[in-house]
Amino acid sequence: MTERPTINRASKLTIRDVAIAAGVSTGTVSRVLNANATVHPDIRRKVQRAIDDLGYSPNAVAQSMRLRSTHTIGCILREINIPQLAGFVKAAHDVLDEVGFSLLISNSEGRKERERELLGRLSRRQADGVMMGPYTPIAGEFEAFLRGFDIPIVLIDRDRPEWADAVMADHAEGMRLAVGHLLGLGHRRVALITGESGLYPARERVRGYREAYALRGLDADPSLIHPGSFLPGSGFRITSALLGQRHPPTAIISGGIDMLSGVLRAVRGRGLRIPEDVSLVASGHSELAELVTPPIAVIGWDQAEVGRIAAGMLLDRIRSDEVHEPQRVLVPNEFIARASIGPPRQT
Amino acid sequence: MTERPTINRASKLTIRDVAIAAGVSTGTVSRVLNANATVHPDIRRKVQRAIDDLGYSPNAVAQSMRLRSTHTIGCILREINIPQLAGFVKAAHDVLDEVGFSLLISNSEGRKERERELLGRLSRRQADGVMMGPYTPIAGEFEAFLRGFDIPIVLIDRDRPEWADAVMADHAEGMRLAVGHLLGLGHRRVALITGESGLYPARERVRGYREAYALRGLDADPSLIHPGSFLPGSGFRITSALLGQRHPPTAIISGGIDMLSGVLRAVRGRGLRIPEDVSLVASGHSELAELVTPPIAVIGWDQAEVGRIAAGMLLDRIRSDEVHEPQRVLVPNEFIARASIGPPRQT
């Protein structure tokens, strides 16, 4: 039974304790802590001494309460354990960490109600900003919700809503390069497997795909374009179905960062050889693509760069209170040809 | 210039606004919000109505301040973008999310001063608990720091300090199985590449390795045991060096969750075939191990289970205020033989 019975947890020190120990007021201690100029050197030393002796450290919750800023950034992704996205998270984390911000992560599993719920939670928690790749189509109701949202948002690889800041990969460019390459090798039946057509990455990939065909004066066969889902399992299913057709494609582009393993399993499940029976291109750099046999050609971009830019944008937005134009950054895509690509089999 | 000039951000609602709108006191609103029994149905309805109309949602920072609980768990890992660890994080996240806790993640890069700094930050932020796999040896000074730490900690795959809760994988068991298998195939020069010998996983792997040899009445050649580092690059370097020796090992066990790619690169860099020239075993399930050619045998355990257990332990510890014995859980390891393993080459 101590003299301050309210406190159960190891009697935490407050700024008041320091003030008493140093024989000054709490205001002075606060000014010392915040490196505020107008405090006498002698007093500053004395206070600092008390702080060190007592081992005091300020309560960030109280600071947040007072300053209306939590130095917390929320990050909502569909799956935080996708290596690609983890790379993004790490890069963003490092930038934020540098300036004393913490990262609150959560995964939505691509479910609408989870996205809503998580955004609500971040708002209640007074997060200073949010990085998010919404999986929910930005339609009327959800768009209104986002518009009413009181925290700066940076979109990750999404272009809508168009009034929000965003950092995106230039998937169309990557697709043009890859499909161009395949067409150049003589492929005419290049299948594109990707995700929900409402989502930016899928839309852009389809666009780039079409443009590559058009550039060669060819017509893209719509039956080869498969916007399925980015969620697990889809890549495997679509690939399996595709390869079971009478006229299977001679090349497959796996258009999702998380899709390669499924596609690979499906191809192998059919007993097909890469690239002799089917050429394969993946999306996003990965150890898997690099180390598998044969190594898989990839359309890649710098996920870490995406993370760094997104974090930077958010910090910008948080610091400058005035409303400025939405910012958009496009991160370039490259195409790396590897042994998974060859000329189409003569039929 | 609104009537409340202090507030810059879109004039957030407070419980007071709701109280005024509903014509009751703030205390009553609070009791409605917290589903506290003693409030008249009529009033409850009226308050709820006001809450809905205004679109009020409580400020979690103020609640945290008052309740001395932030519903936040910190997670400190050496690298958050290692797929294995990401799997752990996801599983822990899901458990915590279920009960309204948020996850604050950060990566220490295995650096001591970062670990200290991050722990300090979590303490200042009044996190309710911490999950951590310290990379710093738990020696006197650091151990004292941890002992003085005021927040419940659950260790991830670490056994020290021994007074802390921990959930660990049974690496020794996995190693016994793997080495036993290799010895059974006739291997006598099985190299073990792992991490810092001060760290639990490395220590346990070495122990299991030795035990497997002892079990067959064989002596383990100490020159084949390589506790290097779990940090990036180490696996590659050690493997390269090993394979360059006069009497290279006939089998290699990659004893780190993040080590397979480096080991694989080194083996391939030497132009060696798996398993004809050297057999290979990896630690931890991964798509890489599964899909690479040949598929790599693994010593694996359920990382998601580790995450779930750790999160559960932490919640237990947070909820029950009484001090109880440190809890320890060992997650079983299994050995999955794959085509990366064969009998040793006749020399």
Place this chain on the structure above:
DNA sequence: CTCCGTCAATGAAACGTTTCATTCAATAAC
């Protein structure tokens, strides 16, 4: 010697909740 300006420290209010001790009203018991 008085007055004024400057520099530094103080004290108290505020941030948005929860909760505890009160108050108030209504009902039950005598």
Place this chain on the structure above:
DNA sequence: GTTATTGAATGAAACGTTTCATTGACGGAG
């Protein structure tokens, strides 16, 4: 008809900071 007894709402005090308006001391100028 008075007095307990209960039920339900109120008001104010925390929680630990920061900051703003005050206060006070000290010199320098008149």
